[in-house]
Amino acid sequence: MISIIAIDLRNPKPIYEQIKDNIKQLIITGALKPDEKLPSVRELAQTTSINPNTIQKAYRDLESDGFIYTVSGRGNFVAPSPKNVDSKRLEELYDILRAAVGELSYLGAAQSNIIEIVQNTISRSRPQGGNKT
Amino acid sequence: MISIIAIDLRNPKPIYEQIKDNIKQLIITGALKPDEKLPSVRELAQTTSINPNTIQKAYRDLESDGFIYTVSGRGNFVAPSPKNVDSKRLEELYDILRAAVGELSYLGAAQSNIIEIVQNTISRSRPQGGNKT
DNA sequence: GTAAGTGTACTATTATTACTAGTACACCTA
DNA sequence: TAGGTGTACTAGTAATAATAGTACACTTAC
Known part of the structure; x- marks a missing residue:
């Protein structure tokens, strides 16, 4: 609960x-x-x-x-597994990702830091579906 | 203009x-x-x-x-260069980054895709300052 | 000095939306 | 049957985005 x-x-x-x-x-x-x-x-x-x-x-x-x-x-x-994933949502998320990474980089965040966080987050998530683009 | x-x-x-x-x-x-x-x-x-x-x-x-x-x-x-970067803003951006990457991964986006977009975005940005965390 | 363009600071009004409040109804389970 | 569940609906309040209009101080070019 x-x-x-x-x-x-x-x-x-x-x-x-x-x-x-x-x-x-x-x-x-x-x-x-x-x-x-x-x-x-x-x-x-x-x-x-x-x-x-x-x-x-x-x-x-x-x-x-x-x-x-x-x-x-x-x-x-x-829900057991994400199906029928809305491609618009994926595009939204990619846009958000680009904006956040761009601003972080611009503000001086180290590339190594950003990459590390991304990889850690991926490994901690619960991926289910295939490989959407 | x-x-x-x-x-x-x-x-x-x-x-x-x-x-x-x-x-x-x-x-x-x-x-x-x-x-x-x-x-x-x-x-x-x-x-x-x-x-x-x-x-x-x-x-x-x-x-x-x-x-x-x-x-x-x-x-x-x-502005010529980002100075006096607000650390709260950095934390915000990292949170946004984690949320977007986590959901992308969960929805089935390939890790290679995500990493590639992150690296491309970094290389296209205009980094200025030192290496903030 | 004057005129034009600039940022800035107000007040007022409208439209939208988040949120609360309360009620009602259909469904499932013990 | 009783209690817990999701759902739908109306109504009202509060906050905010956006518009509209005005006014003033500053800078630049003529």
Whole structure:
């Protein structure tokens, strides 16, 4: 069960985005296993003191992004494997990657540092599908 | 002079953010040289059909981030070199990097692809400072 | 000195969105 | 049947992006 949802109300990033990022991270790193049950909307709303509607919005987004699946009346569960990956999302991520790396490099971050972080992150993730471009 | 400011009004990202990202990109890649003059607030507002206040906000942010400097009565210019780099910004960028790489890997992007893009981006940027962590 | 172009600082208004609040209903399981 | 689950809906509030318009100080060119 999740207990590591950290929400910073002072963060300008919307709460539902923070929840999405948190859960995505847990799934990507494998902290949440496939088919594992997520906290219910109401439960997570209580433990975080966030309105249930906000939690629901995060869950809805996560489902449409393929990270979780929903069974009405039972709950939300971690999706076993990313399928039907949206190519637009991949392009978005590559764009984000380029922008972050470019600015880091421009600001003086060492290439070796950047590469190391990238490799560590990859090795810690839970790759599943084939080799998309 | 800039003529490559692409603004997508259907993009949910705020217009001033799009302008910031555009100009950052031009500076990072070296398309805009140090001390080169940027279009005036009013000029860019005309060519893009965006309200001058929105342009001004983008310029103000870029200046406080150290990408450009302003001379009252003369205009805005590309900052020669990033100094006094905000360590919080570096941490932000590393976090963004980790999140993007993690999700890419999870979605099935090949490690070789990711690394290649990172290296290409670094080699195309305009590094200046020392080696910040 | 004057005029034109520059950044900057205001106030006011509108539109959008995140968030909260509350309710209702259908579904599943013990 | 009872309790927990997801879902849908309406309504209202708060924050922010964006527009609109004005004003002023500064710099440069004439």
